[in-house]
Each structure stands twice: as structure tokens, then as C-alpha cells.
Amino acid sequence: xxxxxxxxxxxxxxxxxxxxxxxxxxxRALVAALRARGIRDERVLAAxxxxxxxxxxxxxxxxxxxxxKAFPIGEGQTISQxxxxxxQTALLAPAPHHRVLExxxxxxxxxAVLLRLTPHxxxxxxxxxxxxxxxxxxxxxxPPDGPAPRxxxxxxxxxxxxxxxxxxILVTAGAPGLPPALLRQLAVGGQLVIPVGPAHAQRMxxxxxxxxxxFAREEFEPFRFVPLLGAxxxxx
Numbered sequence: 001x002x003x004x005x006x007x008x009x010x011x012x013x014x015x016x017x018x019x020x021x022x023x024x025x026x027x028r029a030l031v032a033a034l035r036a037r038g039i040r041d042e043r044v045l046a047a048x049x050x051x052x053x054x055x056x057x058x059x060x061x062x063x064x065x066x067x068x069k070a071f072p073i074g075e076g077q078t079i080s081q082x083x084x085x086x087x088q089t090a091l092l093a094p095a096p097h098h099r100v101l102e103x104x105x106x107x108x109x110x111x112a113v114l115l116r117l118t119p120h121x122x123x124x125x126x127x128x129x130x131x132x133x134x135x136x137x138x139x140x141x142x143p144p145d146g147p148a149p150r151x152x153x154x155x156x157x158x159x160x161x162x163x164x165x166x167x168x169i170l171v172t173a174g175a176p177g178l179p180p181a182l183l184r185q186l187a188v189g190g191q192l193v194i195p196v197g198p199a200h201a202q203r204m205x206x207x208x209x210x211x212x213x214x215f216a217r218e219e220f221e222p223f224r225f226v227p228l229l230g231a232x233x234x235x236x
Contacts, residue, residue, distance in 0.1 A: 016141050019054075023054055023066075026065075026066035027048070027049050030053075030066050033068060034083055039083070041089075041093070044117070047113045047117055048082060048085065048113060051113050051116065053079075056107045068081055069081050075130050077107075077130060078106070078226060080110060080172060080225075085110050087221070088110075089114070089117070091191075091206050093168075094167075095118065096117070096119070097167075098167035099118075099163075100166060101123075101124070101163070101170070101182075102114060102124070102149075103159070103228070104156055104172035105125035105130070105131065106130060106134070106172060107137070108134040108138045112142070114149075120147075121147070121150070122163055125152075126155060126156060134151075135151060155229075157232030157233040158179075158231055158232055159184075161185060165186060165190065166186060167187050167190045167191075168191055169186060173225050173227060173229070174196070174197065174199065175196050175202075175233045178192070179194075179232030182194075182232065183207065183215060186207075186209040187209065189209065191206055191208050192206070192207040192209075193205070195225045197222075201224050203220065203221070203222055204223055205218065
């Protein structure tokens with residue numbers, strides 16, 4: 001596992017693309033579409049309205065940023081569809097005091113959305129190439145006087161034991177089952193949101209830790225994610 005980066009390093013990345021009136025209008029339209037699809041958590045919708053999704057795209061692909069679809073980001077990974085980000089985040093229901101672990105930093109977009117809801121965000125990315133690029137991107141995008149995530153490159157299916165327990169854990173890749181390490185790292189009363197199922201399709205699952213050895217599980221809509229790789233996921 002590579003060293004933890006706390007805080008974000010000074011950025012040597014190019015300045016982010018400007019957030020124009022047109023971009024803000026596109027986000028308002030996107031949020032209206034998400035609300036029409038059933039997303040009702042206004043804090044979550046406000047977070048998506050505030051995060052400039054186009055800044056997580058290469059300039060050549062910026063035109064795709066406000067379509068409600070996933071998009072490749074390299075290394076076999078994608079930036080999640082905005083509906084998926086909104087759906088997972090609403091199920092997670094992070095409050096400002098919650099300590100959150102995100103498994104699968106990817107482009108950093110979901111991480112930036114979470115930071116709008118709580119300043120206490122930890123995020124792990126397995127792929128070293130994506131991790132390095134996203135470190136630089138978040139350092140360039142996040143305000144220097146605002147909250148910053150704690151980032152780690154490593155096997156997210158094993159969680160972040162020395163930072164546990166977490167009030168909320170969000171997994172942004174499909175798992176064959178519930179990773180035992182993540183269950184252990186949930187605080188009592190905490191919630192894990194994770195897509196679970198075979199590689200071609202998963203169900204969104206929310207697990208609430210009701211006691212030291214008691215967990216309640218709920219299943220929700222079907223989704224399709226890239227696989228969660230690692231010791232607690234699909235070996236790869």
C-alpha cells in the first residue's frame with residue numbers, strides 16, 4: 001500500500017476548466033432530471049448542483065459531462081452516472097458530523113460530492129495511476145481553505161482499519177458479497193451502501209450495523225458497476 005496523503009499535496013496540475021454560466025445551467029437541468037427520476041434528498045441534489053462535473057473530464061470530452069450517463073476515465077474505470085451518484089449518496093445519508101469511507105476514488109467526483117455533505121471523508125483507490133491523477137485533480141479543484149479528503153492508494157475492500165470506525169461506508173464498485181473488513185469497520189448505528197451481485201449486474205444493498213454482531217440488510221434497485229477488485233472483492 002502506498003503512503004497515505006494527508007493533506008492533499010500542492011497541485012502542479014493545469015488550472016481547472018472555468019465553471020461558466022452555461023455549465024451551471026447544465027447542472028440545474030441535470031438536477032431537475034434527477035429529481036424527476038425520484039431523487040428527493042435536497043442536500044444531495046444541492047451537492048450535485050454545486051460540484052462542476054465537467055472539471056473531472058478531459059477537455060476533449062467535456063460535452064459529455066452533464067449527460068446522465070457513466071463515462072470511461074481510463075484504466076478500465078468509469079465516472080459514475082449522475083443518477084447513480086445521487087442514488088447511492090441519498091441511500092448513504094451522510095450528515096455533517098459523520099466520518100465517511102469511500103471505496104473506489106476513481107475520478108474523485110463522488111468524493112467531491114461527499115465533501116459537500118461532510119468534511120470527514122476518507123477515500124481509497126486501488127489503481128495507482130488513477131490515484132496519482134486524482135490526487136492532483138482534487139488538489140487543483142478543492143478550495144485551499146475548505147475541507148479536504150484523506151486519500152490512500154490500496155485495497156479498498158480491506159477498508160482503512162486505523163481510521164475506523166466509520167459512520168458511513170460507500171463502495172463504488174460491484175462486489176460478489178459483503179466484504180467482512182468493511183462490516184467490521186462500521187460503527188454501531190453506521191451504514192454501508194454497496195452494489196452486490198454477479199459481475200454483469202448487482203443490486204444496491206444497504207447494511208446497518210445494529211450491534212457488535214448484528215447487521216440488518218436491505219436491497220434496492222439493480223445497477224451495473226465495474227468490479228470491486230481486491231481481497232474482499234473479485235480477485236484481480
